[in-house]
Amino acid sequence: MDTQLLRTFLTLARTGSFTAAAADLHVVQSTVTSHIKSLEGQLGLPLVDRLPGGSRLTPAGTRVAQHAREVLDAQDRLFAAARADEVVAGEVTVGAPESMCAYRLPVVIAELATRHPELRVHLAPAGTSAALAGLRAVDGRFDVALVLDDQVPADGQVVGAEPVTLVAAPAHPAAHGTVTWRELAGFAHFLLEEGCSYSDRFAAKLAGPARITRFGSIEAARSCVLAGLGLSVLPRIAVAAQLADGSLREVAVDLPDVPLAVVTDPRRWVSPAVATVTEAIGAAWR
Known part of the structure; x- marks a missing residue:
């Protein structure tokens, strides 16, 4: 069996459409x-339901996807063994x-x-x-998950911690003195979406009902704070430039650093490429 067929199948499983799979693989849709x-002809089973809005795996396709990942891992192991000194x-x-x-x-990737x-x-x-789901999905969307969370997964390795800070515009009342x-x-807060551990922890500590708006983007939350609309808890590195130029100020409240962990799927073979990337990420926080 041509393993390229399996790679195409897993890409289709991940993207959910023939058009997206073709774009991801840099081929025309007819190739997919x-x-x-x-x-499907070689296996004698329909693997994908063709739907008006895309595609989805049949029950047989779901079973094949898990084993397809194992076959491709075995192929990668074979090539890695042959290139052990390369x-x-x-x-x-x-x-x-x-x-x-x-x-x-980006700095880590540039060095790699x-x-x-x-x-x-x-x-x-x-x-x-989303990172853990993508890592553990049968299509293996992610090879590595990097999670910033108070609850470190059992199969995760803590490589460091990220400082977070509560920020406000200079004219905001909370930016002056201890609160x-x-x-x-009593203030409006623009926090990252639910599931972000440090945002959820902050919201739980607020003493009383608060006006909280959730965003899926750091940029959106930071923009609202820069406009003087309220406060936000963000990684310090995401607001370092604004703190340096004075367009944002830290609010005097104690917030613990958040553990950062690298996670790989223990069911999958860790290739030399994956091992190299995880080692580089860990070294960046030492």
């Missing part, structure tokens, strides 16, 4: 269609928080590109739940 039909090569997709993708990981030109690392912004948790409850 041909690969799926060929695989360069680190391949593609690694990392699901990570927006702040890590924007501020921390210099040391390992045939290693390609892709970043996908994702919160904790209590009860006083903070």
Whole structure:
């Protein structure tokens, strides 16, 4: 069996449409269609339901997807053994928080590109739940999950901690002097979406009902604070430039650092490429 058929199938399982799979694989859509039909013909089973809005796996397709990942891992192990003394090569997709993708990981990837030109690392912004789901999905969307969360997964390795801070515009009342948790409850807050551990922890500590708006984007929350509309808890690195130029100020409240953990799927083989990326991420926080 041509393993490229399996790679196309897993890409279709992940993207949910023939058009998106073709774009992801840099081929025409007819190639994806041909690969799926060929695989279905060899297995004698329909693997994908073609729907008006995309595609979804049949029950047989779901079973095949799990084993397809194992077959491709075995192939990767074979090639890695043959190239044991050669360069680190391949593609690694990392699901990570927006702040890590924007501020921390680009430097890591740039250094990896210099040391390992045939290693390609892709970043996908994702919160904790989405990162772990993408890592553990049968299609193996992510090879590595980087999670910023108080609750470290059992199969995760803590590599460091990220400081978070409560920020306000200079003219905001909370930006001057010490404030209590009860006083903070009287202000508007722009927090990251539910599931963000440090945002959820902050919201739970507010003494009384508070006006809380949730965003899926650091940029959106930060923009509301810059406009003087309220407060936000954000990774310090995401507001470092604004704190330096005075457009934002830290509010005097104690917020603990948030553990940062690297997670891989214990059911999957850790390739040299994945091992190289996880080691580089860990070294960046030492």
